[in-house]
Amino acid sequence: MTKNQIDELISEGVFPEPTEHRKLLETHISWVILCDRFVYKIKKPIKYSFLDFSTLERRKHFYERELVLNRRYSGNIYLGVLPIYEFQGQFIIGGDEGRVVEYALKMSKLDPEKQMDVLVSQNKVSNLDIVNLARYIADFHEHAKIIYDTSGIDIGQEFNDLAGARSFLTENLGSEYGDRIDSALKASGTFLRKNKKLLEDRLKMEFYRDVHGDLHTRNIFLLPDPQPFDCIEFNDKYRQIDVLNEVAFLCMDLDALDRNDLSELFIEQYNRHFPAIRNDKDKNLFIYYKAYRANVRAKVNSLRANSASNSADRKRALSEVKRYFELMEDYLCSLK
Template sequence: MEQLPPVIKALLSPHVYPYKPYGVKLIQTHISYIFLTGSYVFKVKKPVDLGFLDFTTLDKRYLYCKEEIRLNRRLSPEIYMDVVEIKKDGDQFNIGGSGELIEVAVKMRELPQEKTLARLLEKGQVTEDMIDDLARVMADFHQGAESSPRISEFGEVERVFFSIEENFKQTEKYIGITLSHEKYHALKEYSYKFLEGNTDLFQKRIEDGKIRDCHGDFHCENVYFVDKIYVLDCIEFNERFRYIDTACDMAFLIMDLDYRGYSEFSNRLLNTYLQFTGDYGLVSVLNFYKIYRAYVRGKVGSFKLDMEGPSEKQRAAIKREAKKYFDLAYQYVKKKEGPFLLTTTGVMGSGKTYVSQRLASRIDAVIIHSDAMRKKLACLSPTEHRYEPYGKGIYSEAFTRKVYDQLLKEAKDILNSGKPVILDGSFSKKWQRDIVIDFAKSSRYPYLFIHCSSDDTVIKRRLSKRKFREHNISNGRLELLKTHKAEYEAPHEIDPANIYEVNTEGEIERAINHIERLIKRI
């Protein structure tokens, strides 16, 4: 308490606030004092200069408070209220009253801390549907986020290198404290080599319009599930941390879910996001950005060791947390993934997407949905339905060839980055499966088809329910089932060693376990 500035001490008293809360709780970060009052949160920026941010003058803190309000209203307009002035009248401090302006704060509506994604994960209260909803929120946000020639410049290799190099310079003094000499140099070498060897890849991300005015601090503590999803605390203090590749933004939460032991949710988040954005090019830079994000979290945790106030016990906990993030970054470097192509086949409603999702989360695969790709090529949104006669329009053979050609084009880039791919579609004709086999053999990718089947009664029940699902992307429907079954060509041509039969009424997990073993043998 004695080490706090007078204005911060004063804000611990309920009498300073116009509505006189019952109590005030202070939380400190390395850049902010955060006061929780029950109904509202007041966030005061510390007068610090850390190189990447400068809050040293009142004018600067006022400016960045305004920016914090403006930027965070993009995702949570109901939460971010206003910038309030903290004044001193005689010996008394007040908020919004008279006197000399001493400090400023961001005023926010207080959300229950038990509703953060971090706390909900700890309590086992997070579902796949919640992860899907969050992925769609971020997909919509990124697709609508500002982009411009100036913003795109921040995606240039030289700009990205500056941030990477800054990380390593700022963490040199923590070698032997929160990360080892070996891991420091391994991470540095990987990061520099990736940038040097992939200039074309970063340029392609710029040309594809993927450098945008993003969130910049998208992790579990900043996501709330209340009456809707709120994402708080976007980076306001440095454009360089916000004008980033959308892949870098998503990498943060994907990494944080991995850090907390929920890799299956991180895979689900990624695949739902890809399904709704069609941005499969993201995958080629994802591991690089996951390493960057884990390293930044380790760095920020290390910074806390320089703060005054933490007890020895707290300092030990800070060290453990920072070390764990650095260790995760190192694991990403050392993780050896192998390209493997899996393709579903089966009639509509046979459970192909469900099997794909279960399997992807187990082997950390990228799913490419034929229905999502079909709609992308037809300039339709993923959930927009175009119900056409069987085999006509966007389901004609000519259009279907375009879809499958694009599926394989996207798959090739992802496989070349070292990740397994699942092509999720009916692949109901021999020619459709033949092009997959030819592609896999010519590129020397190991491959496996998963033939899904189910009882007619079960399929009809699934198709009847499907049309009521809000975010359903499939156009498969009950009235087409009879024709689809009659037209479906059973996959007898596939070598038995490269196909696995799954009855989706049975024990899916047992089938997934068996497929995992097959993948290792092929």
């Protein structure tokens, strides 16, 4: 579907149940429609180096993957995949009349005030919340599928994807970003060459699992029991990773929110339940993974800025690029 068709669906379309409110949230890869009791997520028909939603068949496949993968830990949030029909000039979610033009993932609507990033901003996340979350994620990781056929060194290629944003960032944030990208990529390459055996050993020691892949505060509710959602379905290699890479994202996010105390408490408690940091080399790897995660957020916000429909959204996304870029550099400078 196009953005104009999404707007038409929201204003005039037929939904499976009555709803007074229909609010659109947009990410760089999806449209999310918030109704009174349910949420409908629709994938954009896009193709990037890391995902391909370019055809209806591919999008349907990934809707179904998203449903199965998220049901591993999300209880009754993920309800099903529904077709969207065009019938007599109107878009209809569900039913069986007309031509299928898209699909939507139906989810239960949770209290937005209980989303972790909101609670952190209001200083409402307690140490007990973090202890419970660490235990929940550690238990999920402990029972997650073990991955044996991947290479941790591939993360270098993913880190280097930031180079693709060079021309956009130098044009919009200054020419110095070219040199800063080069320095970051060099530091990453040096670290990975020095620690190739460590990555290989961690694969053999079963630290690579099929996990969430996108674990940060905006993808967690505290109800007060922890409730992660919205894992990565579009690219297995982003989800089948070292568990330290997974929790590094959450800890980096907390660092970015100026809650280093919660970040440190989480990794301490997580490691108590699932000992993924065994020595100083692992601690150093954890810092590298945080740098990688800051790198990813800088890249994603660069994409968001590049596709922004107005100057205000573009400015906000560029501000986020700068913040995560600086955090990435701080982590890289602290590597030993």
